[in-house]
Amino acid sequence: SQDVPLGTPFNISSYALLLEIIAKMVNMVPDEIICNLGDCHIYLNHIDGVKEQINRKPYELPIVKLSDRVVNDISEYTLDDIILENYQSHPKIYFPLSN
Secondary structure, three states: OEEOOOHHHHHHHHHHHHHHHHHHHOOOOOOOOOOOOOOEEOOHHHHHHHHHHHOOOOOOOOEEEEOOOOOOOHHHOOHHHEEEEOOOOOOOOOOOOOO
């Protein structure tokens, strides 16, 4: 199940970070994430927020880098190992919880 305005951006960013981490650990260059989404939905009380979001001009994508620290186990990574460059965001859009 995929809550498009809330779940999709979080899932894309978390899987992209995981791809970066795994690629670094196996000494490879990350390429792309391929996703299959099912039961994609937008709740009725999210429609106004979605309309606002699609009318915004996107910013240039940020760059995610990992520190040069040598990590032997994926669980050793910390927030200090993640470097986010050129991140810009629009003001928050409120999406109420749906039942």
